[in-house]
Amino acid sequence: MEKRIQQQIRTVERLLQEYxxxxxxxxxxxxxxxxxxxxxxxxxxxxxxxxYNYFRIGLAAAKSPLPDRLALAEFLCSKDSAVxxxxxxxxxxxxxxxxxxxxxxLEDYTAFRLADVFPYTSHLSAGVxxxxxxxxxxxxxxxxxxxxHAHETEVLSILEKENIPYQKLSxxxxxxxxxxxxxxxPGLAGKYEVQDxxxxxTAAYFEASAGEHWWDAxxxxxxxxxxxxxxxxxxxxxxxxxxxxxxxxxxxxxxxAGIKSYRRKIIDLSKDADTILGDEQFDGMILDAPCTGSGTxxxxxxxxxxxxxxxxxxxxxLQKQLAGNMVKHxxxxxxxxxxxxxxxxxxxxxVIEHLQAHHSLRLERMDMLCGYLHKADSMFVARLxx
Numbered sequence: 001m002e003k004r005i006q007q008q009i010r011t012v013e014r015l016l017q018e019y020x021x022x023x024x025x026x027x028x029x030x031x032x033x034x035x036x037x038x039x040x041x042x043x044x045x046x047x048x049x050x051x052y053n054y055f056r057i058g059l060a061a062a063k064s065p066l067p068d069r070l071a072l073a074e075f076l077c078s079k080d081s082a083v084x085x086x087x088x089x090x091x092x093x094x095x096x097x098x099x100x101x102x103x104x105x106l107e108d109y110t111a112f113r114l115a116d117v118f119p120y121t122s123h124l125s126a127g128v129x130x131x132x133x134x135x136x137x138x139x140x141x142x143x144x145x146x147x148x149h150a151h152e153t154e155v156l157s158i159l160e161k162e163n164i165p166y167q168k169l170s171x172x173x174x175x176x177x178x179x180x181x182x183x184x185x186p187g188l189a190g191k192y193e194v195q196d197x198x199x200x201x202t203a204a205y206f207e208a209s210a211g212e213h214w215w216d217a218x219x220x221x222x223x224x225x226x227x228x229x230x231x232x233x234x235x236x237x238x239x240x241x242x243x244x245x246x247x248x249x250x251x252x253x254x255x256x257a258g259i260k261s262y263r264r265k266i267i268d269l270s271k272d273a274d275t276i277l278g279d280e281q282f283d284g285m286i287l288d289a290p291c292t293g294s295g296t297x298x299x300x301x302x303x304x305x306x307x308x309x310x311x312x313x314x315x316x317x318l319q320k321q322l323a324g325n326m327v328k329h330x331x332x333x334x335x336x337x338x339x340x341x342x343x344x345x346x347x348x349x350x351v352i353e354h355l356q357a358h359h360s361l362r363l364e365r366m367d368m369l370c371g372y373l374h375k376a377d378s379m380f381v382a383r384l385x386x
Contacts, residue, residue: 005082009067011043012050016066025051025302053077055301056138058117061110062305072112076102077138099135118304120294123312125345125380127368133343136372140178141299144197144376147172148257149230151191158187173200175375190256195223197376198295198341198369205337205365205383208232212283215240217269217326222250224286224339226257238282240267269322273329281331289319291340291347295371295378316346320354327359330386336361338382343368348380361386 019028029051033044053073054066061069071087075095078084085092091105106112118137121130147155152172159166159174162185167175175197182188206228208214212235216225219239228235239262241247247264254262267273292315297304323338330336338355340347348368355361366382 001082002086005086008043008046008050009070009083011039011047012054012070013066015047015051016054019051019302021302021306024300025055049078050074050083052140052301055305056117057112058137058301058304059119060114060116061112062116064111068110072106072110075106076112099138120307120309120312120344123309123344123346125343125348125368128343128370128378132370133372133378136298136375137301137304139298139375141196141371141377142175142375143178143180143182144169144195144200145174145176145182145192146195146200146227146230147174147192148190155188155191158185169197173197193223193226193253193257195227196371196379197374198371198379199223199377200227201369202337202339202379202381203227203231205335205381206232206284206286207335207383208235208284210234212236213281214238214284214286215282215326215329216286216288217267218288218290218322219250220246220288222253224288225250225262226253226259228286229257229259237262238265239263240265240269242266242268269325270318271325273325277329280329282329283331283334285326285330285334285336286339287323287326287336288339289315289322289347289351291315291319291342292344293341294343295341295380298372299377312344312346315342316351319347319351323351323355324359327355327361327386332386334386335364336384336386338380338384340380341377342380343378348382352382352384355384 015032029048033039050070054070056077057073061072067087071084074081074084075088075091079096081095084095091109094102094105103114114134118134124130164180165177169175208228214228214235215238217240219225219241222239225237225239229237239250244266265276267276292311293303327336342348352363352366356363361384364383364385369379369381371378
């Protein structure tokens with residue numbers, strides 16, 4: 001048994017040495033397993049778990065050897081672990097204790113310090129609980145889907161038939177265990193959208209009316225646009241992003257959803273958009289702004305230890321620039337919906353303060369959606385009116 005565990009540790013060591021951090025860990029792992037086809041499915045599951053848990057402890061015990069850090073991570077993030085049992089035998093009997101108790105034990109007997117996991121708490125937005133958010137980094141969030149309105153009953157029936165555990169959070173919001181392979185279940189394709197719980201909640205801030213002209217300015221793969229059109233199908237929508245490759249993904253999602261009536265443009269909002277939009281004005285705008293993504297680090301823990309603290313200021317500067325270049329195309333009395341998946345105040349309420357002070361926008365409401373309380377991502381959303 002010990003020999004097998006040591007082999008698993010060596011596999012993760014090799015995996016982590018190859019991982020450059022230039023792509024999401026999930027994508028890298030997919031390629032790694034294709035290059036190492038001799039690994040069975042059980043070995044892959046163990047390697048993936050070890051790698052994700054390794055990143056979950058962020059910068060804690062940074063000077064400790066990799067096997068020791070793996071053991072610390074497994075002890076914190078699991079209820080059962082052969083690696084922790086082998087390398088932390090004196091503590092292993094406590095692996096099923098409450099998280100706070102396990103942290104106390106590690107701080108008493110190892111180099112682990114909770115404060116080192118996420119050493120950016122001075123930047124947190126108001127309303128984010130420092131301890132609650134840090135604890136959430138040790139757990140993978142759930143998988144959330146939004147059901148298409150015409151398929152609610154059908155999708156739930158298929159999930160029950162396939163014995164897929166789920167929790168119904170609202171008429172159209174479903175939580176499932178992370179890793180549920182929905183794409184392998186017959187009859188589900190095109191009847192749901194994968195979208196985090198907090199992301200779905202932003203729909204409450206749109207308040208669009210039939211026939212209005214809206215602009216989703218950093219549309220990405222179109223999640224917020226689909227959310228808007230799902231409740232307001234007659235909205236005239238412009239979607240834009242900086243690259244055609246990004247918008248091709250949006251086109252595919254829109255086609256699967258049966259959406260054909262929309263416009264798309266390549267627009268770099270770090271520059272003046274007047275040359276492309278002319279004097280076009282909109283009844284509503286969505287800016288799901290580029291950000292640090294810190295609210296999603298429970299889902300992508302590889303970003304914690306690779307984070308550059310200086311990027312908070314760089315993103316905040318960019319966010320102000322993007323929003324400022326949009327506002328001139330917003331009709332008076334109409335809303336700009338500002339969204340980030342960040343937990344940092346410089347990207348959230350400080351940007352809102354800037355927009356009110358410099359761009360004649362009035363804040364109607366803003367909220368920190370603390371997804372860490374619900375095994376979801378955390379997001380910030382504000383509704384400002386010109």
